[in-house]
Amino acid sequence: MKKSHSYIGLSLIILLFGIFFIPKIVDRLNNEEVVTSDRLNVEGSEKVGNKAALTYIKVNGERKKAPAFKLINQEGDTITNKDYLGKVYVAEFFFTTCPSICPIMNKNLVQVQEEFEKVENFGIASFSIDPSHDSVEVLKTYAEDKGITHENWNLLTGEKDDIYGLANGGFNIYAGENEAAPGGFAHQGLFALVDKEGYIRSRKDKQGNPIIYYRGSVPRDKIVKPGEEEPQINILIEDIKKLL
Known part of the structure; x- marks a missing residue:
């Protein structure tokens, strides 16, 4: 039973x-x-076909957002981080009289601009770390000289303390005054990639760790010798497309 x-x-x-x-x-x-x-399932990842997914950058378990800002662009317009919501954008720190890496960085970004020339929800934010020199007029001339034409590429100036706070405390991309450095300023030639919701994103390296930032100071077409840094502009363009 x-x-x-x-x-x-x-x-x-x-x-x-x-x-x-x-x-x-x-x-x-x-x-x-x-x-x-x-x-x-990778939290919040984008997967396009068989391409590798992007990851969030996390600090103390929290997704890291790009910092808020309110600055003036090369046209004299006030630009804030809210103007970039709904857009995928690249952030960099530079100065117009830089004799070393900035020309390479912005040449690379002009090539990125060409890839997304007609894409309205793409943008670039270039923060000047020498705002006492880089006035609206100086930035406008610089934009014309470098071929900066995308409507969402803003060259930004403002209070020095605010910009250095964005670099060192917001994006964690170092910038500082240094008499021994070329042009009097030390800074990292890195690009941050920000998604439509304002989160900093990146791909992972071969070991599965986020690369966090993209090397912007290596020419896109450089022939790399053993031990040298490789260009990352092509992978930046790929990852922008994923987020778009």
């Missing part, structure tokens, strides 16, 4: 499983959701 009851119970469990769970599994298999959702 006990065996009869156990068979009945087992049959009931199997019946319920068939009624409630099998249709859901079949449906998810048909929609290719089982593997991507249950096993390989």
Whole structure:
């Protein structure tokens, strides 16, 4: 009698499983959701075809957002971080009289600009770390000389303390005055990639760690020798397309 009851119970469990769970599994298999959702889900990642997903940059477990700002661009207009919401943008720190890496960085960004010339939800934010010299007029002339034409590429100036706070405390891309450095300022030739919601994003390296920032001071077409830094403009362009 006990065996009869156990068979009945087992049959009931199997019946319920068939009624409630099998249709859901079949449906998810048909929609290719089982593997991507249950096993390989990277939080917030974008996957385009078979290309590698992008990741968020996290600090103390929290997704890192690009800092808020309110500055003046080369046209004399007030630009804030809110103007970039809904856009994918690249952020850099530079100065117009830089004799070393800035010309390379902005030549690279002009090439990025050309890739997204007609894309309205793409932009670039170039923060001057020498605002006492880089006035609106100076920035406008610099933009004309360098071929900066995208309507969402803003060369930004303002209070020095505000800009240095954005660099060192906001984006964590170092910038500082240094008499020994070329042009009197030390800064990193790095680009930050920001998504439409204002979060800093990047791809991962071969070890699975976020690269965090993209090297902007290496010419895109450089022939790299062993031990030298490789250009990252091509992968930056790829990753912008993913976020777009």
